[in-house]
Amino acid sequence: MSTRLEGRTALVTGATSNIGRAVAEAFAAQGAHVAVSGRSAERGREVVEGIRARGGRADFVAADLDGSAAASRALAEQATAVLGGRVDILVNNAGIYPGDTTAATDEKTFDEVYAVNVKAPFFLTAAIAPAMAEAGSGAIINLGSWIARLGIPIGALYSSTKGAMETLTRAWAAEFGPHGVRVNAISPGVVLTSEPGRENRAGAMMNGTPAGRTGTPREIADAAVYLAGDEATFVHGVVLDVDGGRTTAAVIAG
Structure with a gap:
C-alpha cells in the first residue's frame, strides 16, 4: 500500500459504483481513511469490504442526496463522526444522468437533476x-464533464449541471483557497466500466480523439489522487480534462 494520502480522511459521494468507487478505492490504497457514501447499503458494504480486504480503511455512510440542505448537512455530520472528527478531502461525485432531449424533459426531471447534481454538492460543500x-x-x-464544454444534441440538462459545478469550482477556489482549501475539478470523457455491449454503443463518441477509446474509472481516480495529494499544492480552481483529448484535439485520418 502506498502512502501519498496517509493520515488523511476523505468523503466520496456516489462511491458505490463506477468513478466514485474507483476514487474511494484509490484513496484507500494511498493510505486515506475513506467514508464511502451512497444510497445502496449492499453496494456500500461490498466496496468497504473490498477496501478492508486489501488492507485499507473505509466505512459506509448511507446518504440520499436529494438536494435538500438537511440531507447534505446530515451526511457531513455523519461522515465527520465516522472519520474521527474531520474531513480532509471531499469528492463531490454523486450525480444522475438523464439523456433526453430538451423538449422531452419535464419539469420534475429538471428539478430532480439540478437538486442532485448541483444543490446537493453545493450544500455539502457549505x-x-x-x-x-x-x-x-x-x-x-x-x-x-466533457459535455459541459462540447455540445452534443442530447443531455442538455445534465451538461448544464456540470457546467454549474465547473463554475462553482472556480468560485470556491477564490472563496476558500486563501484559507488553505484547494478546490479543483475533474472533467472526464466517456468513461465506462467493463460491461458487455456498452463499449460498442459509447465508443463511437471517442472516435477522432487522440486516445481513440473510452476511459476507465481508475484513470479518473488516478487524477483525483493527484489533486488530493501534496503534488498539487499549487493547483487551485482548475478543471482537469481527463477525457482522452475529446475537448482539446481532433485526430484527422488520411
Missing part, C-alpha cells in the same frame, strides 16, 4: 468547507 478553512487545509474535488 457544510464541510468552513471546518477545512478553520483547520487551514483541505482539498475539494468536483466532477464535471
Whole structure:
C-alpha cells in the first residue's frame, strides 16, 4: 500500500459504483481513511469490504442526496463522526444522468437533476468547507464533464449541471483557497466500466480523439489522487480534462 494520502480522511459521494468507487478505492490504497457514501447499503458494504480486504480503511455512510440542505448537512455530520472528527478531502461525485432531449424533459426531471447534481454538492460543500478553512487545509474535488464544454444534441440538462459545478469550482477556489482549501475539478470523457455491449454503443463518441477509446474509472481516480495529494499544492480552481483529448484535439485520418 502506498502512502501519498496517509493520515488523511476523505468523503466520496456516489462511491458505490463506477468513478466514485474507483476514487474511494484509490484513496484507500494511498493510505486515506475513506467514508464511502451512497444510497445502496449492499453496494456500500461490498466496496468497504473490498477496501478492508486489501488492507485499507473505509466505512459506509448511507446518504440520499436529494438536494435538500438537511440531507447534505446530515451526511457531513455523519461522515465527520465516522472519520474521527474531520474531513480532509471531499469528492463531490454523486450525480444522475438523464439523456433526453430538451423538449422531452419535464419539469420534475429538471428539478430532480439540478437538486442532485448541483444543490446537493453545493450544500455539502457549505457544510464541510468552513471546518477545512478553520483547520487551514483541505482539498475539494468536483466532477464535471466533457459535455459541459462540447455540445452534443442530447443531455442538455445534465451538461448544464456540470457546467454549474465547473463554475462553482472556480468560485470556491477564490472563496476558500486563501484559507488553505484547494478546490479543483475533474472533467472526464466517456468513461465506462467493463460491461458487455456498452463499449460498442459509447465508443463511437471517442472516435477522432487522440486516445481513440473510452476511459476507465481508475484513470479518473488516478487524477483525483493527484489533486488530493501534496503534488498539487499549487493547483487551485482548475478543471482537469481527463477525457482522452475529446475537448482539446481532433485526430484527422488520411
